[in-house]
Amino acid sequence: MPTPPLASPPRPRAAVTLAWLLGVCSTLLLLLVVTGWRPLVALDEEVARSTHRWAVEEPGVTRACRILTDWVWDPWAMRLLCGGAVVWLVVWRGDRWTAGWLAAACALGTLAQQGLKSLVGRDRPDWPDPVDRADYAAFPSGHAMTAAFVCGLLLWLLHRCGAPPAVRRAGLTVAVLSVAGVGLTRVWLGVHWATDVVGGWLLGGLTVALAVLAHRRWHGDRSA
Numbered sequence: 001m002p003t004p005p006l007a008s009p010p011r012p013r014a015a016v017t018l019a020w021l022l023g024v025c026s027t028l029l030l031l032l033v034v035t036g037w038r039p040l041v042a043l044d045e046e047v048a049r050s051t052h053r054w055a056v057e058e059p060g061v062t063r064a065c066r067i068l069t070d071w072v073w074d075p076w077a078m079r080l081l082c083g084g085a086v087v088w089l090v091v092w093r094g095d096r097w098t099a100g101w102l103a104a105a106c107a108l109g110t111l112a113q114q115g116l117k118s119l120v121g122r123d124r125p126d127w128p129d130p131v132d133r134a135d136y137a138a139f140p141s142g143h144a145m146t147a148a149f150v151c152g153l154l155l156w157l158l159h160r161c162g163a164p165p166a167v168r169r170a171g172l173t174v175a176v177l178s179v180a181g182v183g184l185t186r187v188w189l190g191v192h193w194a195t196d197v198v199g200g201w202l203l204g205g206l207t208v209a210l211a212v213l214a215h216r217r218w219h220g221d222r223s224a
């Protein structure tokens with residue numbers, strides 16, 4: 001029997017529904033964070049206290065988290081990965097339009113992330129015995145959002161370019177581990193609240209959905 005295909009990315013109508021769903025969830029979480037909804041704040045604080053205690057008690061795990069978050073899943077590492085995909089699209093596939101689209105999507109996702117951080121201005125967790133430090137505002141997590149939209153866009157490109165099922169499975173596995181892993185490391189290291197990470201995941205997913213819809217609308221690639 002032939003190998004069953006991997007699940008395809010959502011078609012236009014499903015992609016629009018997904019974009020609306022992610023947009024609503026992102027907006028709701030943003031409003032709860034901005035207004036300081038007490039149950040959400042209390043949950044964030046409880047999770048942060050627990051994970052910080054574990055991080056202090058497990059220095060080996062904490063060192064591993066710092067390596068992963070600073071070198072493997074760092075936003076600049078993700079942007080370099082995106083840049084490599086742009087070069088591949090131009091040099092090996094001759095698809096300058098999609099290369100420009102990918103570069104623009106990553107740039108706009110980064111600008112949206114930084115703009116939201118500035119507008120929300122949420123303080124990061126503050127510890128007397130920090131295991132790591134980070135600057136600028138907390139919401140949304142730049143690490144989580146960047147990993148989500150870079151990995152999501154590259155997975156869509158693997159599907160569009162007709163990558164073999166084994167390659168797509170490997171890509172999906174790496175993407176899931178990266179997106180989940182980077183979010184967990186940020187909370188473990190005490191530099192983000194849990195809802196910062198969730199917000200980053202939601203906004204990263206929304207960036208992917210909107211970018212794919214834009215590609216289909218302006219490139220006329222309805223079958224992708």
